[in-house]
Amino acid sequence: GAVVSQHPSWVICKSGTSVKIECRSLDFQATTMFWYRQFPKQSLMLMATSNEGSKATYEQGVEKDKFLINHASLTLSTLTVTSAHPEDSSFYICSARGQGTQYFGPGTRLTVL
C-alpha cells in the first residue's frame, strides 16, 4: 500500500512552453501533498505544500506564478511549470502524507531545451 505515482516520468520541452506534472496517491487519500525539486547530486528542496481544496503554500524564493499547483482532489495534485526555461530543468518529486508519514513519487525528469 501507500503508492504514489507521477506522470510523466520524463519530459523534454522547448523554452517558453508550459509543462504539467501529475502526482497521484493510488491507494490512500492525501489531504496534503508536497512538491520538491532536486538538482543533480544535491538534496531535495521543498518547493511548496499543496492542501486539498485550498491554495498552496510556497517556500521562500519559489515563484508561485511560475510553479502553479492545483490540488483538486484527495488523490491528485498537479504542478505546472509555466514558461519553462533551461534553468528549470530538474528532477521534480512529489510526496503525499498518509498513514503518519510521507510517501514519495518516482519523480519527473524535466529537461528544457
Next chain:
Amino acid sequence: GESVGLHLPTLSVQEGDNSIINCAYSNSASDYFIWYKQESGKGPQFIIDIRSNMDKRQGQRVTVLLNKTVKHLSLQIAATQPGDSAVYFCAEIKNSGYALNFGKGTSLLVTP
C-alpha cells in the same frame, strides 16, 4: 537557518560489512526523523523513522539511533549488500504542516 546535515558525503564498504551513516541536526525542537534511500533516477524510499521520545529503533537489517544530547542521528545497515548502494538522506519535520527538511545525503557504495 536551522538545517539537517550529514558528516560524510560518500561511504564505501565491502559487501557483508556493517555500514553506519551519520546525520547532525540543529533544531533541538525536532521531534520526528526519517531515513530515506534514493537510487539513481528514482524517488526517495522510506527506510525507517524515529520519534524524539526514542533512542533506538530497529527494522529489518537497519537500526536508527538518536542522540538528542548532541543532536545526532545515525543509520546502521547490517550485512550490507550491493542492493544497498544508493544515496541516503536523513530528514526532519520542517514545520507543523509535516513538510520535510532533507540533509545533503550520503552516497553509499557497496563493493564485492
